[in-house]
Amino acid sequence: MLKTSALSALAMLAGSAALQAADIEFWYGNTGTGEVAIQAACDAFNAAQDDHAVACMGQGSYETGMQKAIAAYRSGRHPALIQFFDAGTLDLMLSGAVLPVEELEPEVDWGDYINGARSYYETSEGMLYSQPYNGSTxxxxxxxxxxxxxxxxxxxxxxxxxxxxxxxxxxxxxxxxxxxxxxxxxxxxxxxxxxxxxxxxxxxxxxxxxxxxxxxxxxxxxxxxxxxxxxxxxxxxxxxxxxxxxxxxxxxxxxxxxxxxxxxxxxxxxxxxxxxxxxxxxxxxxxxxxxxxLIGGASVWVMKGHDEASYEAARAFLDFLRGDDRQIAFTRTTGYMPVTKSALAALEAEGLAAEPDFATVPTGVGSLDQPGGEGSRGVRLGFxxxxxxxxxxxxxxxxxxxxxxxxxxxxxxxxxxxxxxxxxxxxxxxxxx
Amino acid sequence: MKQEIFRARALPWWLCAPQLLVLFLFFYLPIILAFFWAFHLEQPFGGGSQFVGFANFRRVLGSGEFWSSARATLAYMVLASGSSVGTALVLALAADRRLRLSGIARNIFLWPKAVASASIGVIFVFLLNPYLGIPAPLNEIWPGLWNPRTNPLHAYAMLFVANVWSAIPFSFIILLAGLQAIPEELHKAGAIDGAGPWRRLRDIQLPLLTPQLFVVVVLEVADSLSGSFGLIDTMTRGGPGGATNLLVYKIYSDGFKAYDLSGAATQTVILMALVAVVTGAQYLFLERRVRYDR
Amino acid sequence: MIENSRSIDRWATAILLCGLVFVLTPMAFVIVTATQSYEEFLRRNFSLIPGGHFAENLREVWTRTDLPRQTLNSIIVGAIAATGRIALAVTTSYAVVFFTGRGRGLVYALVVASIMLPLELMIITAYQVTANVALPLNALANAGGLWSALAGRPLDLQWNLLDSYAGIAIPLMAQGSCTLILVQFFRTIPPQLARAAIIDGAGPLRFLWDILLPLSKGPLTALGIYMFISAWIQYMWPLVAASSPARTMAVVGLARLQEEGERIPDFPLQMTGAILVTLPPLILIAVFQRRIVRGLTLSEK
Incomplete structure (x- = not known):
């Protein structure tokens, strides 16, 4: 008797937890100013709304983050979102462990990303796999x-x-x-x-x-x-x-x-x-x-094997990171560049482009936005x-x-x-x- | 083993069980898993693994950089353990003479044991920094005289010095204890027979020290390998040009930085075999010369 | 010694002096550098002139780096690993030395074999096992599709120890040198003691607890200190097994101080960190030198 009631109480607990299972993890590899900016973004996201909570966990470096993600994925304990650097793109694409962002959020206008930022992370058919995050060149x-x-x-x-x-x-x-x-x-x-x-x-x-x-x-x-x-x-x-x-x-x-x-x-x-x-x-x-x-830095990948509520949270967080203000704030602390047309327009409109915090933007974006060729889409090579x-x-x-x-x-x-x-x-x- | 006293069937097994469990999980299982992966091609994210027979071994053994890394590893094992045991032996012989310095030396020679190989690396890489460290003034006079960042020989010299420094304590303790256990009468008898100090060293001390020397050499060989990781990771990172990319370090970077699980596991199997062969050879060729009787 | 050979003694003294200089010089340089300020260091580069900034550097290390917390981690992991290794070694050696029965030789061989292959060699797969300690259970249950037939799907238990104190400390215990030394020591204990205990009606566990352990207190403390230091100075395993700053150990933290990318490395700060990381085990060694030596040389008799 006691046993069954305890079990049902447990089940209820589990059930209620599932309803608000919108707590997701985001693993990142940056340290230094990059880490500060990422944590600031997470805090801002968690403060801005009550539906979801994202826990941003620093892994010390891109490599460690990836290695831990591999071990975690093999044992089913991986985060919903992980940041990873440019060179590992193909390893992740073929891993079977990730969900293309374009599939997760088909309604988003992914064409807003400038050419040099997009082509590195999209398939030869033009489907974007991960959301460019801290872009450099x-x-x-x-x-x-x-x-x-x-x-x-x-x-x-x-x-x-x-x-x-x-x-x-x-x-x-x-x-x-x-x-x-x-x-x-x-x-x-x-x-x-x-x-x-x-x-x-x-x-x-x-x-x-x-x-x-x-x-x-x-x-x-x-x-x-x-x-x-x-x-x-x-x-x-x-x-x-x-x-x-x-x-x-x-x-x-x-x-x-x-x-x-x-x-x-x-x-x-x-x-x-x-x-x-x-x-x-x-x-x-x-x-x-x-x-x-080519775009350097890293992008955010969505990992498979989570429930719909988590993906709802992931969508909200990705939308948040993509926002013009967020990108500009991120650039201000880190020196990475905004990589969507709308964020660049906002930067221009707010008259910030002349500030030293944004000094690299005209040169860097200008370099990323040159005409593309077969040799300049990115590097899609294994290991x-x-x-x-x-x-x-x-x-x-x-x-x-x-x-x-x-x-x-x-x-x-x-x-x-x-x-x-x-x-x-x-x-x-x-x-x- | 003559001391068996208690008779109980289950109890001794229960007593051994915890250690056997820990050893199974974190010693034997990793070995088994390494063998398993060495014969499979393993996708990093566990999407699939297929049996490939000896293909991984063929690939590893067919690659030039594996062989250069294996050669470097073997040479490092021999030279690093040789130089550190040799240094410790000389110091132990000197300390055995009961000089005024012996007491202090016996304490201070243990201190390096408190310093992790990685800490030693951090310290020596600074002390030997070609532009900011001890050699800086010399480098200003003769540019390029010392630069372990570009010269593989200098890089190795740096590793060996750091290794000897860190390996002194253990060998020193064991060898000194062995020397002190040699009865005084043997020395006296030797002296009466007219044997000088060198002669006594060769005919009395060294032969009677062989058990300790054997233990120290065997353990130093294994230690030089495991300690090499901390030194390399903080001093040379395998460079210049892969010259100090010893297998221990190569396996780490192949497996943890490049997600090449099968390749890393294959090299693990080969490295374990190499260590087993070296250890076995020591038992075969060295232990014969060990005199246990006193 | 036997003949009054002054010249040999002079040589031996010279050798010992050389050895002392070799061992102490790096330490002296570390201390001197740790007293200089970053600006002083940049101006003069390497120099033997001590500065007056040690307290300042220490404060820097204390506030700007993670070393204080990492030092605490090292203490915790060192304590777990040392106690664990001693406990495992005591029970195993007790069983091996004081009991009759089959399999003792095999157990002993299995344990001692682990001395020859350090954890560093099998880091890749040890990491994998630690990521899921339930791995062998799953493999066993799923052999031949057994579990699938019973439960409808393969058994998939998960128990990840990475990034936990246990996950860092327990694999460090999987090494048999402690058992080797204790077995040698237990063999020197007169069997009459145990026989007397039996006559007094004490069982094996009682004998272990009331007689053997108190008798071995000296060697056990020495071994414990040595094992604590051994865990403290580990680098490779803590490097891979702990990734969050909350579980990083001090030595790994010290090596990470090297990775300052944007300016000339702050060597005075690094050297201050090196002192902080090295001092606790160094004090243990300097103070317990005799005991440790006795504990270690036990196996050589």
Whole structure:
């Protein structure tokens, strides 16, 4: 008797809990100012309405968040929403663990997202899988004080001009004219995209899982060889050649005069150098038409296996994050950029675009909004996170003299192709959406 | 085992059960699971896993970077344990001479045990920083003299120094205890027979120390591997150019950063086999030379 | 020693001095750097001149980083792991040494084998097991479709220990060195003691509790301290098993201080953190040096 009544009480409890089961979790990977801004967004959302509650849980990094999500998904304890970074897009698309945002909210006008932000996260058929969140892209930074020392008026727009400027900087006594970490996001992905060159066949993998890397020939190979030669000449420095040990730090401390970096680095650079910081779109090689750069940062994914009430909450939260005010507030704290046309229009209308908090927006969005090409939609390649490490490892060996740059790129291609084949095997029978 | 006293059937099993359960869950089961995954191609999100026979092994064994990582791992195991045991042995021999310094030394040589490998990494990577650390003045005079961020040899040198520093305590304690257990009379007898100190070291001390040396070498080999992760993760992150990407670190990054569960599990199986072979070889070749009689 | 060989003693002294310098130099540099302010450090780079900013740096560490809470986590995990390892080792070694019966050799071998393969080697799958400890139950129940036939669907129990104190501490206990040492120690205990207890009418558990444990207090404390320190200095497992800041351990937290991306690393702050993280185990070692040495060398007799 007692037992049954206890059971029914339990059942009632469970039932009532199910009715308001609109408490969802959102896992994110940012730390620092990004984390502050995300928590602020969550608090604002929870304060603004009573129907849903979202618990935003920091995971320390994108990688940890993903790893925990994998373990959690395998044991059925995963969050409804998870933020994940650009390079893992295909891994998530094929995981069978996510629900495309366009399917979750078909009524939303997803075309409001600017081209460069959309194409990275949509299928070859044009269906958006995740909602772009903290958007960044590659831009070019210069330290006006150092550049003026060498009599350089404007930031170089081409690599040829850049090499020239670097030589003059050296003559003027600047030991580190241009600094980069040679990370593939900068020297491979963004470089190829804005030059309209694919890094892999099958439209960078958008056309099928049987893609193969192609970056080891042509302009990309030439560019990396140039970087190598320029480093020998003393025009280019890598992380490990700088006292600071890190390219953004080396730029911020005034050790180096120029760098290419994410729009997200602007905040710290401005804090350190003030209005000595100048930005522009990343340089091109002469004779190439400029295409859009890729969106960096991360997007928000909806995970499968939750009830309708949770998805209702997820919709509300995604709508909230997408709102113009939210995007602008997020940009103000972090230096990431608004990526919908309406938010950009609102920014313009409110006359905020001139404020230093939004200094990267015209350049960054301008760069994202260039005409698209087959090479600039995004990167749709499997185990791409692992490939980035391989690329770094092989090119680092070339930079430090262990092998020639061409050999490094050939090996990276070979190892990368092996990864792609294994990815294909792992998802045998799964169709690329 | 002569001490069996109580006769009870169930009780001893109940007494062993907790430890066996913990060992099963967190030692044997991970091993079994590693073998399982090594023969399957596992989708990260658990969508499907298919039996692929030895395909994972063929792939891993066919890749150049696995072999360079395995070679580096083996070399590291031998050199790191060798250098740390050697250092500890010299220090123990010196401390055994009952000098005024011995007492202090015996205490202080244990201190590194309190410092985690990752903390040592954080500390040494700063001390040996080419631009901000101890070598900075030298680097200003001769640019490029020392840069572990670009020079693999320097990177390894940094790892070895940090490893020796952290491995002194354990080997030192065990070896010193072994030395002190050698009866004084043996020394005296040796001296009367006209054997000098070097001769006694070779003929009396070292042979009688073999049991301790054996234990220390076996444990240091395993320890150098597990400690290498903390050092690498804080000092070199596998670089420059993958030069210090030892298997322990490679497995971690393949599995946790690149979601390659099958590849990581396959390398885990191979690494465990490697350690088992090295340990087995030590038993075969070293233990024979151990003298247990005193 | 035997002959009055001054020259050898001089050499030995020199060697010991070298060793002391090698061990102490890094520690000294850490302390000196921790007394400098960030600005001082940037101006002079590396220098041996102590500054007067240790208290300030300590306050920074205390307020700006998570290290205070992480230190508490280390204490908790260290205490759980040490007590757990001792408790498991005591019961197992007691069963192995004092009982007759089959299987003791096998149990002992199973336990000791775990010393050879550290947790770091099987991190990938240990993580997976910790993510769902009920895994073997599910596998067992579902073998051959058994559970599906009975209940209509495969058994799918979930018990995730990741990011919990238990999940960090218990896998650290899956290592047999403590048992190895205790077995050696129990074997040195005269069997007459137990026989006398039997004659007095004490059962095995009573003997364990009333006689054996009090008798082993010294070695057990030494081992406990050593195991606490061993758990404290773990890095890889706490790194993967705990992801929320609320469960991160101090050593992992210290390594994370390295990841400041936007300026020259604040080395004075890092070194202050290193002192904070190292001091508790260091004090234990310096104070209990004799006991720990005795506890460890037990197995060597």
């Amino acid at each position: 590659l831009i070019f930074y210069g330290n006006r004080e150092l550049l003026e020392k060498a009599g350089i008026e404007a930031l170089p727009a081409t690599w040829e001009e850049l090499a020239d400027a670097a030589r003059r900087l050296r003559e003027a006594g600047v030991d580190c004219p241009f600094v980069t970490d040679a990370h593939p996001w900068r020297v491979l992905e963004q470089f190829s995209a804005r030059h309209g060159l694919p890094i892999a066949s099958r439209d960078n993998g958008y056309g099928g899982l049987d893609a193969e890397y192609t970056f080891n020939t042509g302009k990309v190979a030439e560019h990396l060889q140039n970087l190598h030669d320029w480093r020998e000449e003393g025009l280019v420095k890598l992380n490990e050649d700088t006292a600071a040990g890190n390219y953004t730090v080396a730029f911020n401390t005034g050790e180096c005069a120029m760098m290419e970096g994410s729009t997200g680095s602007y905040g710290a650079a401005f804090a350190a150098l003030g209005d000595k910081v100048e930005i522009a779109m990343a340089p091109m090689y002469q004779g190439y038409e400029r295409h859009n750069t 791409y996170v692992q490939f980035r490490d391989i690329f770094m490892e092989e090119t680092q060996k070339a930079f430090t003299g262990g092998q020639s740059m061409q050999a490094a790129l050939d090996t990276a291609k070979e190892r990368g192709d092996a990864l792609l084949r294994r990815f294909e095997d792992t998802y045998k029978g799964v169709a690329l959406p």
